[in-house]
Structure formats: structure tokens, C-alpha cells
Amino acid sequence: MKLKITIFTICLFTASFLKAQDSLMLRKIYDEELVNGQCYGNLHYLCKNIGARLSGSPNAQKAVEWGKKLMESYGFDHVFLQEVMVPHWVRGEKEKGFIIDGRNRIPVAICALGMSVATPKEGLTADVIELHSLKQLDSLGESAIKGKIVFFNRPFDERFIETLRAYGTAGDQRNLGPAAAAKFGAVGVIVRSLTGSLDNYPHTGATRVSPDGKNIPAAAISTKAANQLSELLKQKKSIKFYFKQNCQTLPDVLSYNVVGELKGTENPNKFITVGGHLDSWDLAEGAHDDGTGVMGAVEAVRILKALGYRPKNTIRAVFFMNEENGDKGGLKYAELAAQNKEEHIAAIESDLGGFTPRGFGFTGLSASQLNNLSGWKALFAPYGSDRLIAGGGGSDIGPLREKTQGIVLIGFSPDSQRYFDVHHTPNDVFENVNKRELELGAASMASLIYLIDQHGFN
Secondary structure, three states: HHHHEEEEEEHHHHHHHHHHHHHHHHHHHHHHHHHHHHHHHHHHHHHHOOOOOOOHHHHHHHHHHHHHOOOOOOOEEEEEEEEEEEEEEEOOOEEEEEEEOOEEEEEEOOOOOOOOOOOOOOOEEEEEEEEEOHHHHHOOOOOHOOOOEEEOOOEEEEOOOHHHHHHHHHHHHHHHHHHHHHHOOOOOOOOOOOOOOOOOOOOEEEOOOOOOOOOOOEEEOHHHHHHHHHHHHHHHHOEEEEEOOOOEEEEEEEEEEEEEEEOOOOEEEEEEEEEEOOOOOHHHHHHHHHHHHHHHHHHHHHHHOOOOOOOOOOEEEEEEOOOOOOOOHHHHHHHHHOOOOEEEEEEEOOOOOOOOEEEEEEEEEOOHHHHOOOOHHHHHHHHHOOOOEEEEOOOOHHHHHHOOOOOOOEEEEEOOHHHHHHOOOOOOHHOOOOOOHHHHHHHHHHHHHHHHHOOOOO
16 A cells, blocks of 8 residues: 555656646746747848748749758758749739729729639620629529629628638638639639738639639639629629739749758657748738748747757758648658658648737547647646647648658647738738747747657657
8 A cells, every 4th residue: 555655656746847847848948939039030031031932933942042041050950951843823913903883994902813824915804793602603504604704702701710710611712713613604703802801902812723624814802892892783783894914824943841950869760840831922021921930930949959958859840832822842741751751740830820829729639638738738828828629730731641640730829810811912011920929939839849749649
């Protein structure tokens, strides 16, 4: 009986000691970042000295070269590039759009959707038909659609607390709508910008095209202009729309993922990856999408390096290329991981902006493993990042799950309420990022990496 009590006491003491040790380490991580943080200054350079970084562009290449030098300057154990062929789509001259109401030509804010084709040189004019779902294409049929510009006008469902869910339920009209409308004879597509905000910023984003099928010009229209067009269509039977865009797809270009490592002292071929995407849309500076993600990811590794932490497993910061219009970087990373027989324990993706951190979502944990994170919740609670829930990941790390057995995919979850105000817009600039929010996010990712490296998920 005494022996059992002694063993129990030792276990209790050990658990208490480890918890205190972890708590102290997290405090050191946050102190290092809040006092000596570099991610905000790095983001300023990325946004102001390099700017928009659409895949295949000269700026994307500049960002790759600068990102590699940045990681090398931090003294990471190994910094290297992964070659990847990426699409090269260019927007061309600024788009023009008009609602044509009889003799009135009302200018509206539009922008071409990524990977869309151009209109004829003189532009495109046609009658407009307003739809709210792709299913309406089937119910109306070719006789109602052929020769018209389809106007997809399904707004965000404001009942969702997490705005990413609203984005997901509205996104098919942008992703799939143009290709679907083309099959019914539509000559063009206008899509309501994917945001809950009422503004005059058109929100770009990729749309699906077919190399062998018929592709039609597709553009996003601002939410204010979408409401205006919708009201006119309700009042009158016939409203025309004119738009002109000059985009084109050029041959694929060689680009790179940028990778920096702290080598594991016990398990060098087991990896914990943290990353975001280096490319951005061409309308602004890609500050929140995804400058904050890549700068926060590399900062998380820099923090651990600055504290003299030597990980058990290899920790990687990855700047993925081409998330916005192809996902080629994430696919290549997973392909090479399988080819090199790398064992990935976990991958963390930051691609929801640099707002106040709330926690993380996990995919790949059992119910009991998720329940075991309660101790981590207590550690994160003083910093406000203690929302550890089921369901998480990201476009760039998703392919790893198909290639690596047992990997846990993790999505960094900042507050989502403001993200779609700037997402894919001309308003996604450095000035709209808060320094302290960005730093808290980097510290929270560094803390999670430390806990996974020390304890795994069991």
C-alpha cells in the first residue's frame, strides 16, 4: 500500500513539475516575441518593398529570394528551396464594368476572377440574369441562360459566427459558377464578392477553368454594386451589363517553396511543419492573405531558435508557393515528403489573417487525444489562445494527409470577424495589420510547436 502511494505521489509530482516547466517556457516564448519580435518589421518589408506576389510574377521570385535570405539570417540549421512549376496568370489593364439601364451607363467596381479568360477587345455586352445558386442553372436550362451574362448573387449567410463557414457556403458560385454557366450557353459571369461587408471593393479569387472546355469571362462585382444591380433587375425586366477585362494565362513558370529547419536532436527525420503561402493576389500587398501567415510561421521558429531551444524533432518553417490559384506548392511539398520518406508528426497552417489569436483546430486526433489537450488549454488560457477544437488544416498542408499516415493537421485560428473585409481586395495592405495581434499569433504558434515537440498528442 505504501509503495502504491509512493508511486502515485511520484507521478503526481512529475506531472506537476512538467506543467510548471511548460508554463515557464510559454512565458519565455511570449516575452521573447512581445519584446524582441521581428515579424511586424518583416511584414512591412514584404508588403512595401516587394508587394503583390502572384505566382509566376517577378515579385513572387523576389519574395522567394528574400525569404530564403531571411531564414538564413536567423541561423536555421538548414535552409533550402523546393522547385515547383506554377501557373502564370496576369490581369492586364484595369477592368471596366457598367450597368446599362436604357441610355444610362452606371459604372460599377469589378475585377477579373483569377484564371479567367478575357472579354473580346471591345468588351462584352449582354442581358443579365440573376441567380442565387448553381442548381438554378439546371432548373432554368439553356433556353433561359444562353447568350446572357449570369449574375450569381448569393450573399454570405450572416448566421454563421465563424465567417469562414459563410465563405465556404457562398464560395461555389465563384469557384464553379463560371464553368457551370458556360455549359448552358452563358457568355459571361458576374459574381457577388465573397464578403459580408457592404463596400465598393471587388474581391478577386480563383475560378475553375478547363483546358479543353469552353471558358467564359468571369468577374467579381462589389457588394454595393451587386445590390444596385439586383434592385434594378427587380424593377425592370431587361437590364444589360457591359464589362471589359484583359487577363491572360501564360506558360507555367518555375518557382519555389522556401524551407528552413531546426534539426531534431532525437528524431531528425520526424517533422513538425508550420507555414503559410508566400504568393498573394495582385490587387494589393497580400498583407493578411497571407503575409501575416508566412511571417508568423518563420517568427515562430525564430523565437525557439532565439531561446536556445533544441527540438527533439525537426521543426520546419515553410513558405508555400501558389496557394491562391493552383495549390502547386502544397502538392509538391507533400510529394517530396513521401519521396524522401519523411515522417510528419504535425503540420500547422496560418492562412486566416493576422488578427487576435483564438486557438487552433485539429484534424487527425481521436476523441481521447482531443480530450487530453485540456492541459494545453490551461497553458494557453493566460494568452487567450485556448480554443483547441476538432477540425482544422489548410490548403497547403492538406495534401500531406494523403501522403503521410498519422499526421495531425492544424489550422491556426485568429478572430475571423474582420478577415473577409480585406480578403482578396485592394484593401489588403500592411496598414490594416495590428502589430500586437500579429506578434501574439506568432507566439501562440511557437508555443504549440514546443508542446507538440515535447509531448506529442498522447
